[in-house]
Amino acid sequence: MNKAAKTATLGDVAARAGVSTASVSRYINNPDVVSADTGQAIADAIAETGYIPNLLAGGLASSKSRMVAVLIPHLSDSIFNDTIEAMSEELASAGFTVLLGLTGPKGERHEDMVRASLARRVDAIIATAPQTQNTSDLLGRSSTLFIQIWELSEETPGISIGFSHEDVGIDIARFLFSRGFARPHIVTADGVRARKRGEAFKQEWLAQSGREATETFVDIPSRFGHARRIFADLRRLDAMPDVVVTGSDYLAQGLIIEAQASGLKVPEDLAVMGFGNSSLAGDMRPTITTVDIDGKRIAREAIAAIRHASTGAEPQASVVNVGFRLIARESA
Known part of the structure; x- marks a missing residue:
C-alpha cells in the first residue's frame, strides 16, 4: 500500500472539525485567535486524523526537502556516537542535510521529536529508540520513510536496519x-x-x-x-x-x-x-x-532505502541485518 495516500491534509482536518481550512490554519499558527470551542474541535480533528502541519515556509514546489532527521537518546557517553558520526558523514556526502534530535535516555521526547521532524517534511527519519504505539500509528499515517537502526523488527513502521x-x-x-x-x-x-x-x-x-x-x-x-x-x-x-x-x-x-x-x-x-x-x-x-557495529554500512543501507523510496516504490526489504563483529583485543 502507498503510505502517501493515507497522509491527512488540512482539508481533512477542516472537514472533521466542521470549520474552514482558513480557521484551521489560523489555529495552527496562533491558537488564541479562534474561540475555545472551535480550537478544541480543531485539536480533536488533528488528533483523530494524525495531521502534521507543514512548517516549511510557504511550502515547497517539490515534496523532497533533502533533509534527514536522526534521533538518538543522548550524546554524553553514548554508544551511538561513532555510528551516528559515520552515518552523518555518509548522508552529507550523498547530499542530505542531517537534523539531529535528542529523544532523552528513555525516549521521553521521542514522540515530540518525531512530530517535529514530520512537520518539517524531512525525507526520512532515522531513529535508535524503540517505538511506542503512538509513534507507530503516527508514522504509519505518514508518507515519510522511517528507518529504525540498531534493531531487527518486523513490527517497525518502515524499515529496520540493525543486528540481533x-x-x-x-x-x-x-x-x-x-x-x-x-x-x-x-x-x-x-x-x-x-x-x-x-x-x-x-x-x-x-x-x-x-x-x-x-x-x-x-x-x-x-x-x-x-x-x-x-x-x-x-x-x-x-x-x-x-x-x-x-x-x-x-x-x-x-x-x-x-x-x-x-x-x-x-x-x-x-x-x-x-x-x-x-x-x-x-x-x-x-x-x-x-x-x-558497522555504522557506515548502516548509513549506506539507509541512503539506499531513502533513494529507493523517492521513486515511490515499496521498500525492497523491511528488515536489513548488517550483523556485528566481535573484536578480541588485550582486555579479554
Whole structure:
C-alpha cells in the first residue's frame, strides 16, 4: 500500500472539525485567535486524523526537502556516537542535510521529536529508540520513510536496519567460554536491547558451562562514573569474577581504571569487555575487547532505502541485518 495516500491534509482536518481550512490554519499558527470551542474541535480533528502541519515556509514546489532527521537518546557517553558520526558523514556526502534530535535516555521526547521532524517534511527519519504505539500509528499515517537502526523488527513502521542483540549475547558467551573464563559478571543497562543481550548471554553461558553468571544493573545512560560502584559490587561477591562484560566501551574503560587503581592487572586478574567499538577502545591501554557495529554500512543501507523510496516504490526489504563483529583485543 502507498503510505502517501493515507497522509491527512488540512482539508481533512477542516472537514472533521466542521470549520474552514482558513480557521484551521489560523489555529495552527496562533491558537488564541479562534474561540475555545472551535480550537478544541480543531485539536480533536488533528488528533483523530494524525495531521502534521507543514512548517516549511510557504511550502515547497517539490515534496523532497533533502533533509534527514536522526534521533538518538543522548550524546554524553553514548554508544551511538561513532555510528551516528559515520552515518552523518555518509548522508552529507550523498547530499542530505542531517537534523539531529535528542529523544532523552528513555525516549521521553521521542514522540515530540518525531512530530517535529514530520512537520518539517524531512525525507526520512532515522531513529535508535524503540517505538511506542503512538509513534507507530503516527508514522504509519505518514508518507515519510522511517528507518529504525540498531534493531531487527518486523513490527517497525518502515524499515529496520540493525543486528540481533540476542545473537550478540550468545556470541560473547561462547567467546569467553572458549577463552577459558569461568566466572563472568555482566553489567546490564536498564534498556530493552541491553536486557536482550544480557538474557541471551546468561542462557548461553548456563548451557555452555552449567553455571550461572552474576549480574549488576545500571541506569541509562551507563556512564564512565558508574564503574566505581560496579567495582565495589564485584568486591562484595562471594567469588571475584574473572571477566566483566559491559554494555559500552566507556564503562569498560572505567572498570579497567578502577581495577588498575586497586592493584589488579587487566586481563590477568580481571578481564573486561566493552560494546560498540568506540574510538577509545583501540586507543586505551590495554586495548578493549569489544563488539563492532558497522555504522557506515548502516548509513549506506539507509541512503539506499531513502533513494529507493523517492521513486515511490515499496521498500525492497523491511528488515536489513548488517550483523556485528566481535573484536578480541588485550582486555579479554
